[in-house]
Amino acid sequence: MQATAYTFDPQTRSGSVLLDDGTPLSFDGAAFDAGGLRLLRVGQRVRIELAATDSGEQRVTLVTLQTF
Numbered sequence: 001m002q003a004t005a006y007t008f009d010p011q012t013r014s015g016s017v018l019l020d021d022g023t024p025l026s027f028d029g030a031a032f033d034a035g036g037l038r039l040l041r042v043g044q045r046v047r048i049e050l051a052a053t054d055s056g057e058q059r060v061t062l063v064t065l066q067t068f
Helices: 029-034
Strands: 002-009 014-019 024-027 045-052 058-065
Touching: 014 029, 024 045, 024 058, 029 058
Parallel strands: none
Antiparallel strands: 002 014, 002 045, 014 024, 045 058
């Protein structure tokens, strides 16, 4: 799934993305590290992977750059 980087904190390696419909989703440092990135700029297009939590909510498990 594609999204746009909305916020990013390089200290914690966490932030948020906006889906194409405008829905914000947060990600943690583990999801950022899983993508192998070193830095993320606000506005960059990214590819994310989601997984359902026990409560049924969607959680970002991977953030990486969108390549064409």
